Structure formats: C-alpha cells, structure tokens
Amino acid sequence: MDFTLSEEHQMFRSMFRDFAQKEVAPLAQTTDHEEKPPLEILKKMAEQGFLGATFPEKYGGSELDNLGYCFLMEEMAGACMSTALTLHVHLGLAGNTILREGTEAHKEKYLPDMAEGTKLGAFALTEPEAGSDAAAIRTVAVKKGDEYILTGNKLWVTNAGIADIFIVFAKTDPQAGARGISAFIVEKSFPGFKVGRRERLLGLRGVVCNPIYLEECRVPAENLLGQEGEGFKIAMRALDYARLGTAAMCLGLAEAALREGSRYATERSQFGGPIALKQAIQNYVAESAIKIEALRHLVEYTAWLADKGERFTKEAAMAKAFGGEIVRWVADRMLQVHGGYGYMREYTIERIYRDARALSIIEGTTEIQRFIVASDIFSGYGLKIKP
Amino acid sequence: MRVIVPIKQIRDPRGVKADPRRQQVTLEEAELVINPTDRNALEEALVLKDKLGAKVTVISIGGPEVEDSIREAWACGADEGILLSDELLAKADFRGAALALAKAIQKLGDFDLIIAGAMAADTCQGQLGPRLAAALDIPCVNDVYRILEVSGGKARVIRGWDEKFLEVEVELPAVLCIAPGANVPRLPHGARIMNSYQWEMPVWKASDLGLSEEDLRPGVEERGLSFPPERVRGRVSRGSPEDLARELVSFLRERHLI
C-alpha cells in the first residue's frame, strides 16, 4: 500500500488547480447567469493541452492516465461545473472513445483537431424512449453502398450545439436488441444532421445541451467505430470510464461546496460568535468532509484499478452513485449553512446547489448505478439479474 | 323579482375512478358537489341579483347530504334554500323529482324565472327544465348561453340552435335551461362559507307538497347495467390521395352513409 502520488501526478494536479482557480473560477458565475458556453476557457485549455490531455503525444496530448484525468475533472468541477462537464464530454466521452475504439485513420483524422480545440466532441446515446434502458434505442443505420444512412432522434446531447464530432449509436440490426447496436463517428457537416433547440436547465447553465435529429443522415462506412453490433459494448465501456470522471467531478464540486460553507461559517456571526462554533454547523461540516474523503478514496482506487488495466465497472458505478448522492447532500447542507444568503443567486453555493442536482442523473441515474453494482455482485453467485 | 334555481348534487366527475380489469366504475371516493351546469345556472341567477336585485332561491331534492350543496349555493350568494327530502322523495325518478320540485315552487308563491342547468353531468338526461315548464305550464328555453335582458315581464336570451346562436324573447315566468360552460361560475366568499351553516334550512316532505307514494312511483324501471360493446377496430389505408378518396367513398356507400 502506498497512498503517495507520483511527482508527475502531483505536478499535473497543481497545474490543474492553478488553472482552475485562476482562469475558470472567476468566470463561473457569469457562465451560469448568462448561460453561455465556456468557449473562451476552452480556448485557453487547448493552449494548455487539456482538451486532448489523455491522447498520445502524436495526437497532441500528454497521455494523461485515469488518475490524472480524475484530478483534471475534480479541479475543473471545483471551479465551474459547467466548464468541467463540457470538457468531460468532449474529452472523456467523445475523444477517449475514439482513442479507445477507433482505427488509426479515425485517430489521425479526429484527435489532433479535438486536442487543439478546433473541433469539439459529443456523445449521442440517449433517446426519448431510451434513457436508463439504453438498449431500447430506435435510431437505425442502414447500409447503402459505402455509406450508412442514420435516422432517429437523440436527446440530452451535451455539447451538441458547439460540437463538430459526435459519437452516435444506432441499430444496424433493429431485431437484435443490444447486440444490434453500432457506433458511428458523425460530423456535424454530414447531410441530414440537425441540432435542435437548446435545453433550458435547472443548473449546468453554461452547458449546451440539445437534441439532435438524424434525417437520413449520410455517414461514410469508414466512420463505423469498431464492428457492426459492437456499439452497445463500446457505449458501456465508454460509460464505465466516463462515470469515473463524473465521480471525480462530484468530488470536486462537493469540495467546492464544503469550502464555501466552511468559509461562510467562520465569517458569519450570530449569537455573539461565528456560527462555526455551533455544533449543528460543525456536524454538517464534519459529515460533509467524511463523505468527501470516502468519495476521494473510492475515486482514486477506481482510477488505480483502471490504470492497472483491471476490471472496474462495479467500482466506477459505486463511485458515481455515491458521488452523485453525496454532492447533492453536501451542497444542500452547505447552502443551509449560508441561511437566506445561500438562496440568493449572487452566492456561489446557490449555483453549486443547482449544478449538483444533475449528478445523480447524468451518465446513468443512481438507480442504474446501483443496479450495475448489484448485478456484478449477484453474478458472483451465478445469478444474472435484470434491471 | 324572484329567481328559482333548482340544483342537483352529484359525485364530482373528476373523482370517478374506472377499474378496467374488473369492469367497474367507482363513485364512492368522489366528492359530493353541485352539478357543474347547475353552477352555471346559479351564476346567471346571481348576475340578475347583482344587476336587478333579484332574490335567488335555491331548491334541491335528495337525501340529507344535499343540504351541503344548498348551503354552498348560499355561500356563493343565493338568498335562501329549500331541501325536499324524505324517504318517499328519495325514491323518486326524474318524473317524480320534477313533480316534487314543481309543487315546491308553486308552494313558494310568485316567481319570475326558473334558471336550471341544461343537464346533469351524472345522468345526462336534461329532463328537469322541460318537465318543470310542463308541470307549471310556463314556457321553456333550452340551451341558453346568455341572458341579455330581463324587463317588462319578458326575458331576451341567446340560445344554441343547430350550431348557430338564436336570440329569443320569452314571457315570464319561464324556465331557462343554461348550457354547460355558458359562464365561469363564481366561487363562494370565504366569510359566507364560514356562516353558511348558521341559518335554518326548511326541509319539505312529500306530504308538505301534497304528494303521495302513488304520485312518486317511478315510471322507469332499472333492469341492470351493462358496458357498451367494444368499438370495432379502425382501418388504416395508404395510397395516393385519389385512391384514398375513392376507397373512402365506396366505404361510406357500402354502409349507406352517403
């Protein structure tokens, strides 16, 4: 056992933190209030090499491993959750999926642009009738000559309004259930590709999230990712890694909430002293810190498993489920510490509270994560459970 | 000027629950409310009260629980209310109820208008207004959307007529049957609600109205309830507009519909 970080990881971490606090945090409130995508920050991130951080050097990256990626997400989320999620979907979901599943040609074609930030990525799986039940997608892909014709609607596509490169899942064999799903790299410029109205959200207001409409969208056959019928596996693998990143965002956001609450508790005076002297406040703070440390260890342990190349599906689901729940709890308690001020939009905790609520829903609800954990446990007893 | 509003208490249609598996409709959980169209009728009467100082009398027939609806009508602004209730009256059918209400209205003395709801939302019979008019031998206007004017022993109203509106004039006293949704009925005022049980409500029995068991014997016998036959599945056709039109015409001809 050794919990110390390598020098490299420490270096990455402090670099991410410096950037997040200097460049991202100051813009977080306006990003939320004006609901504008953090494009300026992304440009700066590109200069720092963050937008392709996990890619090999030849594609403009620095081969950041899973632990390093978790630090990136943690620090960005601690500064601005909208920015962190935009980056995460671009890099962790879209970029890494191409890196993991794509051919050399795919990587050469797309990854350098993504690392430079000239093209942003998105991931289109969810549909109106297929949320938790991802295998129920209805978008179809029909092969015609050297093209696939994609038809269907995708919902809740983060980055859709600002992205150029979409990982799209569609059924090449509509009768075959999950095994009939294939993955495609679809460019915004392909004929028949349309982006719908931007969603108006409770939080994450800097995130651009839209439906996309594929109206006989023509995708070159070489843009098939993996083999026909491998799409569901590709999606599940992508989500395993993505959940780890999301759990790290939960961690960063919960830490930010705790920072806001603790600082306020020392500054706010009632009954003749700072409210930090009250046990109720102390309990909120202590309980938050306990949950945060537990989450940190779960996240880092899962990242360690992933970096060793071991199976981490269960652990990623645990980290995401736990993270999504505790970040909401911590944000809620820290808002409570702020009293009436916490309800006012000029206070950071108000934004954190709204942002935090998304995290027990996106990338699989808490209920689905629990199912994944339970199904992993029961499979050890030879029992296959259904959701 | 006196306006009489007969009201009916029914189970709130919004609270009716259907159990498709057991082929049953449950009414018991629904609240007892004033028939929605009777509230429209009451509203018309209360407008006459506001405009012309009419005295509004609400009258209803049924069990003791009907008292609540009369008091609610009072809370909305009616001046008085009378309940027709005893064991004999409870058994009365449409004919008997209309007869009892007509007798009670005669007993009240002079009046100018009877404003009734055109139909009850539970039975959808629409018999009461015309039956009252017949029993009292006065004119009746059905499907009234608006009362334009009441003066000089006459009322001018707008009624529905073959998907058009028709303005008619009627001599008083008369029965006006108000169409559903003719207006937005007012809500009772809170303080009147709290005072609505503070007055004594006259309860008239069949004997008070000079009615015997024979008079109230139902003329209609209930034989049982059954569900309507299931609808035949529709047919979806595809093709060019010309083909579709041809197909539709022959379909309608086959059934002698055109």
Added chain:
Amino acid sequence: MDFSFSKEHQMLRRMAREFAEREVLPIAKAIDEEHRVPMDVVKKAAELGLLGVPFPQKYGGMGAGEIGYCIVAEELGKVSSSFATIIGAHIGIGAMAIYLGGNEEQKKKYLTPLARGEKIAAFALTEAGAGSDAAAIKTRAVRDGNYFILNGTKQFITNGDIADIITVMAVTDPSLGPRGGITAFIVEREYPGVRIGKLEDKMGIRGSSTAEIILEDVRVPKENILGPFGAGFIVFMQSLDMGRLTLGAACLGGAQTALRMAMEWAAMREQFGEPIAHKQSIQWMIAELATEIEALRSLVYRTAWLVDTRQPFTRYAAMCKMYGSEVASKAVNIALQIYGAMGYSRDFVVELMYRDAKIAEIYEGTNEIQRIVIAENLFRDFGVRIRP
C-alpha cells in the same frame, strides 16, 4: 377523537382548491420565469376573503381559524410556493403580528384593511447581521415627543416592495437586550423615510418579492407601538409561531403535488419494457414519501387544532415547519429523480418546484433554529434552559 373536517372547512377547501387551480396554477410557471408578483391574482384572492382567513369577521376576516388557514395554505402550496409565500407573509406573519399584538384601535385601523386584502402586509425582522439571531437587530427607535424616529435597514423582507403596512421590530433600549429592549411598530409604507432598497435575485419563489426596506428618520406615532413597549420580541415570536405552522401546511400541499407528479410519471414512463412504477427502487421512494406526507398531515392539522382550542403549540409549530419543509424537499427531490433528465429541464414544472422547495428549509427561521426551539421547549420540562 374526530379527524373529520367541519362542513364549513370542507367547503372552504373546495373553494381554495378551485381558486388555486383556476387562477394560480395557470400562472405559476410564468411568474417564476418573468420574476413578477401576480398582483391581479392577489386581488382576486382578496375578493374571496383569502387574505384574511384566520382573522375574526369583525375585523374583515374570514373567521376560519387556523385550521381553515392551514387548508388554504395547503391548497395554495399545491400549485405555487411563490403564491403561498405572498399570502403567508401577508397573513401569517405580517397581519398576524397586528392581530396578536395590536389593541382594538390598531386592529380596526390596520388589521381590517389587511384582512380584506385592500392592503398588503410585510413583516420586517431580519437584518444583515440578524438572521437566526433575531435579537441582534440594530434598527433603532428613538423617542421624540409623541413620535419614535426609526433608523435601520431590514433585509430579505417578503412582500417588501408590495406592502402597504409593515410591522417593524426596532431597538428602543440597547441596554436591555431582547427582553424589554425591543419594541414592535406598525409602519406605513407612505411614511416619509421608508424606502425600498435592493430586490433580491433568488434561486426560487421568484413569483414573490424579497426586498430590502430602508428606514431613514421615519417618524412613527407612538400609537403605532404594537404590544407593550419593550415587548416587541414576544409579539414577533408569537407571530412566527403561527407563520411556521402554516408554512408546514403549504409544504404539505407542495409535497402532495410532487408525489402525484412522481407517480403519474412513473406510471407512464416505460423503460426495460414496462412502466418504471414496476421497479422496487421507485416503489420504495413512493411508499416512504406517502407515509411521511400522511405523518405531516396529522402533525399540521393537530397543531392547527391546538391553536384553535387555545392550547400551547410552539414546539409543534416548529416541528411543522421543520418536518414539513424537509418532507417537501424530499418529495420534489424524489419527483425530480423519477423524472430523470426531464426533471432537470426548465420545460417541466418539477424543476421549478425543486428550486422553490429549498427556501422553506431556510425562511421563517432556519430548520436549525427550529430544532433549537423544539429542544428548548422539550428541555424546559426537565428544568434545563438551553441557549442557541
């Protein structure tokens, strides 16, 4: 024991529900988005007596008591927290302070137009440095002949910018502290020196206004002292007790709507080949929530009954507020979770309810303060006097 509502109260519930569904529900989403107070609907509520529910009819009220008021709060809470907040601040604490602390003259002059809804009330206690620690207020009232000169700034005042009559707590003797040194005053909006400061930009209840009220050399006649001189703190605490109870009732309404919406969605939304209502994860959420709502209902109406039968109720009112707001928050959280991503969208009303619900855990005394009130009340029976 008798758990049934009186006939009058049943009729009142029907009226309040119909009013809420007819007049308030259709605007609930718009007033949030447009950040505006629906004064036209407030006026319609006044025409039905809904702005004076618990007050006696001789003061222009409805005379429906606390049970009646809880019924109205519950029905309004079902459709709009913003609207329930406007009415709650007006009746529950603003006018209530005059009803509880005022003399006959004051009730005639001020309570009557408030109960009739001709005028709107606000309750001005909180200051920048005095939230939970209400006794720490700095607003000063200095005697000048037959007048008191008020100076200070009140913060987070619900209805602040629409109120005509404001009940204000000010320090009359700084040496005495909360018991004896603080006096309540009735201040008219029209008095020279009363100014509306900043309007707050809130996360939720955006259909109600929260404003700063600035008092600059405001001359208040001494007849406008509310309750005994120096006993302002007691007057305000009594009003807050009442306000807490009805806030619990409004939360009861909100929680029921959230439960109903969650169930409708769960019955309709299909995943894995069937409505998600068939999933035990969903069933557990629903079952536990429904149980808590029933417990809350009993707590709220039992407390209202204690008030109407003139029994002590302070601890129960605090429980209503604390538990009610937590059940309501839990309810909207569950509804949002069951809606999934749809619940996070501002196209659906669940999102609005989620933002609205949070404030109930904070205003009219944070839930932390409610716990202190409850504990203080309980420990008093053991001869222990606790401080916050």
